[in-house]
Amino acid sequence: MAQFDPRRQPMRLAPHCLTAAAALSVALLSGRVTEPVRAQEAPPLTEAQIDQLEQRALNVASAPVGMQAPETIPVQIRRGETFEQAVRRTGIAPAEASAVTATLSNAMDVTTIRPGQRFETAISQPRGGRGDARLIGLTLRTGPASQLTVSRSFDGALRLRALEEKVTHETVVLSGKVEGSLSRTVRREGAPAEIARVAGRLFSHKFDMDREVHANDQFTYVFDRTVTENGRTIGSGDLLYAQLKGVTFYRFQPAGAREAQYFDSTGKNTRSAFMRTPLERGFRVSSTFGFRRHPIAGYRKMHQGIDFAAGLGTPVLAPSDGVVVEARRWGGYGNWLRIRHPNGLETGYGHLSRYASGLRAGQRVSQGQVVAYVGSTGASTGPHLHYEIWRGGQRINPAGVKTQEGTELAGADLAAFRAEKARIDRIIAAGGERRPQVMHAGLRPAQVEG
Ligand SMILES: [Zn+2]
Known part of the structure; x- marks a missing residue:
């Protein structure tokens, strides 16, 4: 501007x-x-x-x-x-x-x-x-x-x-209490949108963001940004650390890994684990796994998944890395999606309004990626997501699937992680860090007054 x-x-x-x-x-x-x-x-x-x-x-x-x-x-x-x-x-x-x-x-x-x-x-x-x-x-x-x-x-x-303007690369320690939603609070306090999004996704592994995160819950974010002397953020860097209600994530890239991942303070990774739900927020469980009275047919029937009532078009996220097996219409399921995950589990999604653009069978998806949108196609009385988890060809109760399992760092990786964690902890203790640097925009210097 x-x-x-x-x-x-x-x-x-x-x-x-x-x-x-x-x-x-x-x-x-x-x-x-x-x-x-x-x-x-x-x-x-x-x-x-x-x-x-x-x-x-x-x-x-x-x-x-x-x-x-x-x-x-x-x-x-x-x-x-x-x-x-x-x-x-x-x-x-x-x-x-x-x-x-x-x-x-x-x-x-x-x-x-x-x-x-x-x-x-x-x-x-x-x-x-x-x-x-x-x-x-x-x-x-x-x-x-x-x-x-x-x-x-x-x-x-x-x-x-x-x-x-002088440009400073700084590591910001943003600490405070939730007022309204977590993401709105941190945006208001100056965190770039991308930082708020990445942290929100991490916490959705651990919390039901709508029901378990409340006003006055304490949070701390540490992130890099490039800022001008007028206070304009002109570059958003990495989220290094995020803490909410005592749950912490540290950013670390193990040797040989394609990208950085987030670990808890003991070096346990959340990446290979399942997110608690395939929806981030704005939903409620409207029907659990098990026998229930069928809303259309009227008789008792086994409900093979969990229903999440959510607004039409709410994004559906892949709860873990995987490969799309099916993305097609399937009878009462309406628009149906099935994803196979490396841990032997498969997840299924019914009544979708549409798929993420370009999504098709055989495609690799990563955890947290938007794969589809909530709808009411097939045998459905209103917008909701019907969510199933399959193991060995059988549907199982999604509520019973462990979501906290993850890989743990060991050996040289663990030592490197501890050093990085100590560095981030020092930045938090110091309240932040600035590294001034003048950027050169390539102006012709001649004949310029001032
Ligand atoms: Zn259902």
């Missing part, structure tokens, strides 16, 4: 009219930049709050004589439009748009600016509505952490500055 940067610009443009409001926002913003990473810190300002402060600082600081306070006008380049034409759409005179483009050309080739790219302008309208609007500032993002700014100085000349 391109942002006009009031911490630098208003000072340069009009130091005499920097008011209390602007000073306040500058103090708040710079305070935020130098703040160390720490667990359970006060929540940072929201994007909206920062925007508001920046806007206020800009407005009071930079209105030229005879002009109204500038307003921010975001612009997106349209198809077939040049940068200069896009600037013209803000209402400034053609000569001014041309001058702005020429100024920017000192630092970059403006013909490389593509349709869809956005930039932000600050435009002042003339008082009384006579004359042309004037451009006060323009900010164009040129990389994840770099931007070019054109601004009007006192003498009316246009100044060009290249701003490169």
Whole structure:
């Protein structure tokens, strides 16, 4: 997101009219930049709050004589439009748009600016509505952490500055208590969406996320991210550790493994185990395994699986790695799916609304992968998932299948895991870790002021 940067610009443009409001926002913003990473810190300002402060600082600081306070006008380049034409759409005179483009050309080739790219302008309208609007500032993002700014100085000349935000790789320790849902809580506290998703999936092995996770349950997440000095997350790294209600997962990649996996504190892996349910959340058990009165036929009948009542379209996840054996219509089961797992078990899914796109027999699926969606096809009275587990050609009670079995690390792998666990534990004890690094966006450095 391109942002006009009031911490630098208003000072340069009009130091005499920097008011209390602007000073306040500058103090708040710079305070935020130098703040160390720490667990359970006060929540940072929201994007909206920062925007508001920046806007206020800009407005009071930079209105030229005879002009109204500038307003921010975001612009997106349209198809077939040049940068200069896009600037013209803000209402400034053609000569001014041309001058702005020429100024920017000192630092970059403006013909490389593509349709869809956005930039932000600050435009002042003339008082009384006579004359042309004037451009006060323009900010164009040129990389994840770099931007070019054109601004009007006192003498009316246009100044060009290249701003490169410092980028920090940091390991964040996020600790707190659940308010509402776990994933919403950690997202609100600044965890990237991918981190929230990976952790949620891990915990769904251990907890029924709808019924066993409550407000005030304590959690700690440790994850890597790349963040700019303005506090924007520009890169999401790995989830290193997740703890909820005393259940812990450590990320570790054993020698020879294709990818990192998650282990409990003793080095036991959860990956080969079965997830407790093939649905992550938003369901209830509406019928258990065993004899029951059949809802349509009316007589007592053996129910060969577990029914989960869930909304139409709820994602169905593979509870363990496996291979798709069948994905087809099958009588009363409607859209039916069967997966074979390495431990000799097979899982079956009935009444599906549809399969994951491209899913077919013979395909390999991994644990947690979305394979289908809940529906009400076949002999069904409403949206639900009919879930079966088979062993040796016989249906067994899914509730009796052990879900906690997993492989255990040994020998050199166990030693390496313990070293990695100790490293993560030290980061948690220290409340986080930062590794500053300046990224280079490849700007032409010549003729750039500031
Ligand atoms: Zn059923």
